[in-house]
Amino acid sequence: MLYFENISLRRGRKLLFEAVNFTIHRGDKIGITGANGCGKSSLFALIRGEIEEDAGQFHAEKNITLAHVAQETPAVASTAIDYVMQGDVELHTTLATLAEAETNADGDKIAALHEKLAAIDGYAARSRAARLLHGLGFSTAQEDTPVAHFSGGWRMRLNLAQALMCRSDLLLLDEPTNHLDLEAVIWLERWLKNYRGAMLLISHDRDFLDRSVNRIAHTEQQSITLYSGNYSAFEKLRAEKLALQQAAHSKQQQKIAHMNSFIERFRAKATKARQAQSRIKALERMQLIAPAHVDSQFDFSFPEVGFVPNPLLRLDNASCGYDKTTILNQLNFGILPGDRIGLLGPNGAGKSTLIKLLAGEITPLSGKCDISKGLRIGYFAQHQLEQLDANRSPLQHLQNMNKQASEKELRNFLGGFAFHGDVTSEPVGPLSGGEKARLVLAMLVYNKPNLLLLDEPTNHLDLEMRHALTMALQEFDGAMVLVSHDRHMLRSACDTLLLVADRQVETFKGDLDDYAKWLIQQRKEDIADGQADSQTAKKETKRPNPLPQKKLRTWQRQLKQLEQQLGTLQTELKIVEEKLADPAIYEANEQELLSTLSAKYANVESEISENEKNWLMLSEKLEGNPPSS
Secondary structure, eight states, X not given: OEEEEEEEEEETTXXXXXXXXXXXXXXXXXXXXXOTTSSHHHHHXXXXXXXXXXXXXXXXXXXXXXXXXXXXXXXXXXXXXXXXXXXXXXXHHHHXXXXXXXXXXXXXXXXXXXXXXXXXXXXXXXXXXXXXXXXXXXXXXXXXXXXXXXXXXHHHHHHHHHHHHXXXXXXXXXXXXXXXXXXXXXXHHHHHHTOOSEEEEEOSOHHHHHHHOSXXXXXXXXXXXXXXXXXXXXXXXXXXHHHTOHHXXXXXXXXXXXXXXXXXXXXXXXXXXXXXXXXXXXXXXXXXXXXXXXXXXXXXXXXXXXXXXXXXXXXXXXXXXXXXXXXXEEEEEXXXXXXXXXXXXXXXXXXXXXXXXXXXXXXXXXXXXXXXXXXXXXXXXXXXXXXXXXXXXXXHHHHHHOTTSOHHHHHHHHHTTTOOGGGGXXXXXXXXXXXXXXXXXXXXXXXXXXXXXXXXXXXXXXXXXHHHHHHXXXXXXXXXXEEOSOHHHHHHHOSEEEEEETTEEEEOOSOHHHHHHHHHHHHHHHHHHXXXXXXXXXXHTXXXXXXXXXXXXXXXXXHHHHHHHHHHHHHHHHHHHHHHTOGGGGSGGGHHHHHHHHHHHHHHHHHHHHHHHHHHHHHHHHHHSOOOO
């Protein structure tokens, strides 16, 4: 399907790949991994034809339909659902051509285009687009909202839905989970499992990779190595490979010793609860994969926190929200030393609002939030990346926090977050999102917090940095509250799960697999509730004063007449369809008959549409005003 033969690729002076050879077959689902800047996105650009190889040859089979997620969304007036439907280019073109043909009353063309719509399942396209939107977290009401009204993160979801709408042979996904919550990530996993085309996926979410791919293409040292299996299988194979290198052996043993120590420390506290057992398994798995990361460029840890007040803070019958609108109500819990809490809940339920309340960014609408003396909060949120001073360097940001520290000490500290050489003294404005996120985390660690409040800290971070952060969180001896769609980090770093839903915060008794089942059940209930609301709304349209029975009987007769007419028209349409299906009708000497049949097809179809509309109106009237028996 895709063939890479001795490919060499450069970006500027930097050599990304040299003499790379591999083939992608139909049905392959490949995860592309490697450090930031190693060429993953450039590989996508090569496949899309945006850049050319510097040496070797890349070619693809002819007539492949390729879908990818656009990185920018224009602020157009199109509704969300219309924007998503544009992802099916063939459908979009066919509908535009059909509209033109109907304007020109071109019966032949209209008939042919309707046949094409049926062949490409065009009549079900709108419901397909609606399912994609719902799966990615959009409400039914938002389907008709103009694209320009959505924020940047929600526009990226629209771009993802548009790519999934395309009936593609090859799907390219570059960090598709960055702007998704856990609920949408789980839905996307299920969708990709049923996708029949080939897929190339760049992701730093190891759980997402495990559930979505069957091969790994690992990029390092200007080369691409293919591994069979998912990401967990790759980590084990790479760990075995690195274990053969004597230089890595001692560092590997230190990692394993640390993991053993942590597992034993946790096991002593563990109950037989499923969540606790799930975490032990996650930690034991981390012990096996730790050697795969011995050559990571990231190496940092949280300093000892010293005195930790007990409790650190407490919510007493607190409610929170915005502009007098309550998001969460009657919150009663405290955060104790050593608590390691993961927040779960559907999108919009209030997880980030709760984090902001704990961080002091918003105050309770009612009740109290009592903060203990000696509390030092380390708060990470995405908006903090924008609050960095673009004209200051990473070194200057840390010097502003501690004017007494030596430059050498600060440079060494920044080195643990992969800031080396000139990068430490250059302005942060041009840095990537991942680099800015690392700097904010470095500043957070340097501040020596005893309570960590982390709201999606892994966005923009690559797999190596996520692994380093997870390891550092395990060593952290303060308290922590974490919101993340990275399930691996939640499993490995959290002891307690709290569910934020229905304006309440309660302990979730299961593990993350149980939470995925809970989300699926909630979705089913939402759909059932929507159907029930629709039925209720129909019943509520019943007139308070009954209509005369004579009028109702007339409606019944008209309804029966329409049903009979619809039956006749459907039979007539079928006869015309059979005649149009005869190849002989398209001979040169049958053009007049073809034109007549095409026009008749369009007229009969129009009559059916009009009769169905009238039938529906009468049915709704009768449903709201049933005749007495």
